[in-house]
Amino acid sequence: MTFLLGNLRLKLLAVAAATTLWATVAYTENPTQERTFQLSGTQIQHTAVPVGLVLIGDLPPVAVTVVGASDALRNFDPNASLRLSANFSGLHQGQQYVALVVTDTDPNTHLRQQPASIAVTVDQLATVTATVTVDQRGSVPVGFHEVSAVIDPKQVSVAGPKSLLANIDAYVVIDLDSHQSFFQDSPVVGVRDQKKKPIQGLLISPATVTVKVTIQADAVTEAKVAGWTLTGQPAPGYRVSNVTITPLEVSVTGLAATLDTIQQLQTDPVDISNATADVVKTVAVRLPAGVQDVSPKSVQVHVFIVKIPQPSP
Template sequence: MAETWKDNLIYKLIAILLAVLLWLYVTADQNPPLEKTLNLSVNYENLLDNLTLTSKTNVVNIKIRGEQKIINGLGLKDFEARVDLAQVKLGQQALPVIIGNPLGIEITDVFPKEVSVNVDMIAERQVPVTAALLGETAHGYSSFKATVKPSQVVIRGPANILDNLEEARVDVNLNSAQSNLVLNLPIKVQDKLGNWFGADTLNIIPNTVEVFIPVVQDTPSKTVPVKPVIDGKPAPGYQIARIMVEPETVKILGQFNKLDTIDLIQTLPVNLTDVKENVIREVDLSIPSGVTVLYGTKVKVIVQIELSPVQKNFDIPIKVYNSKSSQKVLVTTEAVKVNVEGKKDIMDNITFQDIIAFVDVAGLDFGTHELEVQIDAPGDVQLKNIEPQRVKVEIKALEEKPVTTTTTTTTTTG
C-alpha cells in the first residue's frame, strides 16, 4: 500500500514538471523576447534662469529588450531621455543621459551615453532696427526712406552672440508697389561673421515691427528747413533759452514752379504764455497748398526755458597797470560805472570787489593820453556797459625828494 502511494506521487510530480515545461514552451513560442531600437528626444532640466545652451544633442538612440506583448504595447511616450543641468558650468562639457523606462523592460544600450553641451550666460541688448528694401517699385514710382516702429528692439540670448551683433533688420519686398506700404514683418539678427539668427535662437522683444514706406509717383521734390512758430511769452522772470525742432528739415513734393516759391515750412503756433519750464509739443506743419510732405505732417518742437538774467550796476575805481617807478600817473576819472549781467544765483553773490577796472600804461611816455578802460570780471558774468569807456591819463616824471644832510659836532673837553 505504501509503495503504491509513493509510485503515484512520483508520477504526479513528473506530470506537474511536464506541464510546467509545456507551458514555458508554449509561452516562449507565442510571446518570445523582443529587441527594439527607439529614437528619444532629450529633455534638458534644471538650467539656471541666467544660463542658456548654445549647443546640445537633441536625440539619443536606445535599445530595449522585453516580452513581445509588452514591447508591442509601448510607445515613445513611455520612455524618457533627460539630462540634469543643475551643476553645469560655463563652456563646453559632457553630461550623462538618464533614461526612464517602464517595469519589465531592459535597456541594453544607449547611444550616446553622454551628450556634449555648451553653456553661456544670458545677456540683453537694445538694438536699432533697419529696413532693407528688396526689389523695385512699379515703373514711374519711387520709394523713400522706411520708418520702423518701434525703431529699437530688446534682444536676449547667449552673451557670445550678443557681443558680436552687427544689426537687426527686416526685409521689405517692394513688389512693384504703386502706393505706400504698411507691413508687419519679423526681425532677423546678423552677427559680424554674417550669421543670421531669428526668434528660434534669440528672444527678440518684440519679434515683429511695423514698417511704413512712402511710395509716390515720380514728381519733383525739395528739402526745406522747418521753422517753429512761437506764440506768447514766458512768465515774468523767465526767457526762451533755445528752440529746437525734430526733424529739422522735411522733404516736400510738388511742381517745380510751386517748389521754387517755398524756402521753409512753418509749424502751427506753440503757445508759451506764462510758462516757467521746458515745453515739448508735437505740432502739425502748416503745409502750403499744392505740395505734399513725406514722412508725416507732424514735428516735435522743444523749447528750453530758463530764468531771465539779472543786471547790476557798480562804481569801480580805476587802477593803473604797468607804470614805471620813475613815473607818476594821474587818472582824471577816479571810477567808472559798470553794468554787468548774469544768472540770478550768480549775480546775488557778485560785489564790486569781484570786478576790476584798469588802464594799461605800458610803453607810454610822459604826457597826456586817452586810454580805454578795461574790465576784468568773473567768466560767468557778462559786461553790458561801461561809462565812460575812455579816460584821460597824465604821466609825469616822479619828483625826487631833496636829500637832507645832518652835521654832528663833537666837542672834546680836555
C-alpha cells in the same frame, strides 16, 4: 502502490513538458525584443542655469534602448514613458558634461542602454542693442517704385551667449510683390551673423517691429500748352492786337493720372495797365498740385499794343 507512484511521475513529467511547450510557444509568438529610441534634447527636464550664464545651442538628442516583449514594445510610447532629467545648477562657463538620469515608467519594459551624461556649452549671458535693417523680397509692379521704408522702433535689444553677439545683424523681411501703394506690416525680428547665417535661441525685445512702406507710381513727362493771363487795360486809345508766348509748350513731370487732368498750364499774369506800346515779360509757369516739375520754369509773353485808329473828320 508502485503503479500509482510511477503513474504520478509520468503525470508530473507530462505537466512539465506541457509547461515548457507553452512557454516556448508563448515566447515564439511574443518574443523579447529591444528598440532604440532617439529623443529630442527638448525632452530633458533640468534645473535652472545659474544666474548670469546661458546655454549655447540646443541640448543634444539622447538615444535610449528599451527591452520588452514584442507586444509591449509595439505599444510603447517613448515620449510618455521615458523621463529624462539633468541638474544644471552647478554649470560653469565653457564646455562640460552633465549627468543624465533616464527613467522608464512603463512596467512592461526596462532600460537596456542609455547615456550617463550629455555635453553642454555654457557662456556668459550678455545683452546688446542692434539696429534693425529691412530685407526686401520681390519687387513692386512695373510702373511703381518704393519711396521709403520706415522701421519703428529702429533698434531692438538682443540677449544671449556673449560669444554669439559680436557683429550681429538684426533684420526683418518685407515682401514687396503686388503692392502699389502704402502698406504697413509687423514682421518678426531675426538675428544673423556676419555670414548672413541666422542665429537661433536669442531673446529679442521687442520681438516684432512696425514697418511702413510708401510706394508710388512712376512719374511721366508730357508736353502741355502754356497759357497766358493779362491784367489791366492799355492806355485810352490803345488796344491789344495779339499775344504770343514762347515756348508755346512746356514739359511737365508727374503721375500719369494727374497729368491727364491738365489741359493747360497757367503762368503769372502780365500787367498791361496804361500801356501805349508792346509789353514783353518773362513770367513763371505755375506748378499745379500733384505736378513734380516743369521745364522750362518760365516763358516769355509778348503782348502787342496798337493805337486804335481814329475816324476821319
